[in-house]
Amino acid sequence: MQKAIAGIDIGGTKIAVALADSEGRMLSHLRFPTQVELGAHRILDNTITAIERMIQESGAKLIAIGVGCGGPMNRQRGVILSPTNLPGWDEFPIVEMLNRRFDVPVSLDNDANAAALGEYECGAGRAFDNLVYITISTGIGGGVILGGEIVHGVGDGTGEIGHITVQPDGVPCACGSRGCLEALCSGTNIARRAKERLSNGEQSSMRTMVTDLSDVTAHTVTDAARDGDALAREIWDDTIRFLAIGINNIIVTLAPEAIILGGGVSTAGEQLLAPLRRQLEARVKIMPLENIRIVQAALGGESGIYGALILARRAAASREA
Ligand SMILES: [Zn+2]
Known part of the structure; x- marks a missing residue:
């Protein structure tokens, strides 16, 4: 079965989700409004549903997830700490919640760091x-x-x-x-x-x-x-x-x-x-x-999602190592 990695780029206005093969080649890509008023749990639920649908359509097996999100955050604990652009995301344990749903390694980083990584490797x-x-x-x-x-x-x-x-x-x-x-x-x-x-x-x-x-x-x-x-x-x-x-x-x-x-x-x-x-x-x-x-x-508004996929690929590699 083909292996796939998922990237999530969470912004205050839009969320981008992408699925790529283990080499980082993009398989599918989706963008939808964040709707901050829904609150952290429902927004993450919508994002998870989007990933599940993409995985189903691709027929691939998910092996890692990378997430770029507005800070502040505690990467070690995998927790988002009240970003100004995401009201209500206080002490939100995003890594634990994704782990629970997908049982794969999840790598979390600040959205600007993810975008930097996207430009570094692909832009x-x-x-x-x-x-x-x-x-x-x-x-x-x-x-x-x-x-x-x-x-x-x-x-x-x-x-x-x-x-x-x-x-x-x-x-x-x-x-x-x-x-x-x-x-x-x-x-x-x-x-x-x-x-x-x-x-x-x-x-x-x-x-x-x-x-x-x-x-x-x-x-x-x-x-x-x-x-x-x-x-x-x-x-x-x-x-x-x-x-x-x-x-x-x-x-x-x-x-x-x-x-x-x-x-x-x-x-x-x-x-x-x-x-x-x-x-x-x-x-x-x-x-x-x-x-x-x-x-x-060079990647315009896509730097962040490319970076999230790189985070996922690195998480998968460190799991295999
Ligand atoms: Zn200032």
Whole structure:
């Protein structure tokens, strides 16, 4: 009987589930809305049902599961600890529950770590052993891979790149600190800065692009900046400057071979990357920046599910070893 591994990528908006053969080739792939209001147990039940159906259709035997989920979490205990994007997932023993249902090894990791792993093995990071993945989306998260391994650190906290201080004593952040990268440069906060300036009465073509000011998103800002709108350009320039400060700190600390940018805001592509590289050239003086690639994620929204499958494959391999 063919052996299969399953990957699960749990986000606050969507859940992706995939089945692959033991070589990692994808057999089937499904995405559905998380519906956070259903609560942890019913959401996991729906996910389990989806996996069971996929296994049945493939006729394969499941040998391992990999899970990427928003943190904080305790990987050793296999427990999710109240992520901000998954209300009610408090002390949720996801590994034990999957074990109970499938009786196979389950490997759990932070969703940004899983996405970093996906890019490392299957995406923009394939040529490198040392990289930092940064996702700029509703929030900002990251994963650090050194010597081909995810770095976890105390409390599995490595890679909380969204909470690097980029503005001393700056705006309050959801984490309780101030001036964090996420508080200024997440998609949500790029939009917030634009809305604040617009509600102060400043002139901008962004007004004509939405029916209501509350509809302004980071994409409104990037589109208007591309078309030359002065206010949008200023907000975008500030975004790049804060990102450059944060990424400078990462580069001089870790000297990675690559910085890979993923998440919705990274789809701005060269509109983000070209000025970011210029800013970094002006900041990073202590090491050769030309040997550090600043690139866009190659797998887009799929980095996380590829990473979950890699976690599963590694769990299966360690079981066999
Ligand atoms: Zn913070």
